[in-house]
Amino acid sequence: xxxxxxxxxxxxxxxxxxxxxxxxxxxxxxxxxxxxxxxxxxxxxxxxxxxxxxxxxxxxxxxxxxxxxxxxxxxxxxxxxxxxxxxxxxxxxxxxxxxxxxxxxxxxxxxxxxxxxxxxxxxxxxxxxxxxxxxxxxxxxxxxxxxxxxxxxxxxxxxxxxxxxxxxxxxxxxxxxxxxxxxxxxxxxxxxxxxxxxxxxxxxxxxxxxxxxxxxxxxx
Amino acid sequence: xxxxxxxxxxxxxxxxxxxxxxxxxxxxxxxxxxxxxxxxxxxxxxxxxxxxxxxxxxxxxxxxxxxxxxxxxxxxxxxxxxxxxxxxxxxxxxxxxxxxxxxxxxxxxxxxxxxxxxxxxxxxxxxxxxxxxxxxxxxxxxxxxxxxxxxxxxxxxxxxxxxxxxxxxxxxxxxxxxxxxxxxxxxxxxxxxxxxxxxxxxxxxxxxxxxxxxxxxxxxxxx
Numbered sequence: 001x002x003x004x005x006x007x008x009x010x011x012x013x014x015x016x017x018x019x020x021x022x023x024x025x026x027x028x029x030x031x032x033x034x035x036x037x038x039x040x041x042x043x044x045x046x047x048x049x050x051x052x053x054x055x056x057x058x059x060x061x062x063x064x065x066x067x068x069x070x071x072x073x074x075x076x077x078x079x080x081x082x083x084x085x086x087x088x089x090x091x092x093x094x095x096x097x098x099x100x101x102x103x104x105x106x107x108x109x110x111x112x113x114x115x116x117x118x119x120x121x122x123x124x125x126x127x128x129x130x131x132x133x134x135x136x137x138x139x140x141x142x143x144x145x146x147x148x149x150x151x152x153x154x155x156x157x158x159x160x161x162x163x164x165x166x167x168x169x170x171x172x173x174x175x176x177x178x179x180x181x182x183x184x185x186x187x188x189x190x191x192x193x194x195x196x197x198x199x200x201x202x203x204x205x206x207x208x209x210x211x212x213x214x215x216x217x218x219x220x
Numbered sequence: 221x222x223x224x225x226x227x228x229x230x231x232x233x234x235x236x237x238x239x240x241x242x243x244x245x246x247x248x249x250x251x252x253x254x255x256x257x258x259x260x261x262x263x264x265x266x267x268x269x270x271x272x273x274x275x276x277x278x279x280x281x282x283x284x285x286x287x288x289x290x291x292x293x294x295x296x297x298x299x300x301x302x303x304x305x306x307x308x309x310x311x312x313x314x315x316x317x318x319x320x321x322x323x324x325x326x327x328x329x330x331x332x333x334x335x336x337x338x339x340x341x342x343x344x345x346x347x348x349x350x351x352x353x354x355x356x357x358x359x360x361x362x363x364x365x366x367x368x369x370x371x372x373x374x375x376x377x378x379x380x381x382x383x384x385x386x387x388x389x390x391x392x393x394x395x396x397x398x399x400x401x402x403x404x405x406x407x408x409x410x411x412x413x414x415x416x417x418x419x420x421x422x423x424x425x426x427x428x429x430x431x432x433x434x435x436x437x438x439x440x441x442x443x
Contacts (some may be wrong), residue, residue, distance in 0.1 A: 031294060045306065048310075
């Protein structure tokens, strides 16, 4: 009497472990095939994606310094610097524009750490004369419909920095605080952060101008 | 073709993923701020739905039921990843805007729900059809919600259509209210909840007014 159930038991165990094995192999096969398909697609589009990314980066830089003003590869002539004035303790990039070997302008990547919803990443273009070529917000989490007016596709607010410099000594605060810069309605904190970060980038440029243009690309 | 009609009606109205099944709310609520974002995510979801339904239907007889869910998840993840890579390669500007949410399509439960409830039990043709019309129904609600939020939030319709259809579509933007101050609530996530609630309420009201008693669709809820 007791033998039969035992036999059944071991048979059952056998079929369970066999089932598990088949399932495991099947899952593994699916994983391998899936990974292979993704890898194949990625491999064949990689160059195009990289070109797109480079293109996008260059387009952002060219909004500040148009291609007609320089003849070097903007996204190759890059140094990395670290300074409190740039709003981060991470190394930030500086793109240098030159024509016939002479410095034309620098585009400084910097961060406004005190946005309404965290950091705002900016590109600040400064001509060799110390005049702002322009400022662009390239990454932020400000409120849609209010703070995102710092983007050029939402409003022209950020164009007010074009042509400003330390020399004509504008008061680098928003009008609400008694300064010379318009604030975005209902987004004063965002506006303050961008004004301050642009000012700091200009100050950094003034202090380090020679070094910014002389240092060899890629050197720390 | 009775079943074809049934599939179309279910996807678009009777069992609409957004208003009846209440699935995929995360992307629905996050990316319906404007019509163009809604359309972009809607198309991407539709594409994933069709692809995953077809693949799941093709392999449905070869996958044991114990491991079908992990296998479906892998199929969906692979399709989404490939669509994301192709978007990066061919529609980079649009990718910059809705890219994050394309990756999130993997977690959109509409897709696993259709794989499990429909594609794993039906042939390839009906599964593709189901994916297409479920996707269309989802896109439809997304666009209605996007239009509602854009109109009230920004006072415009079809702004930034050039992201999806190229420079020629820039002029599609309609300024409905001039000198509109904007209404922040509808742009923020609570506005999406309120908007979706209104749409569902409208649908229910509309159905109740119909004289003949319509068959009650089985409510499925999920995260």
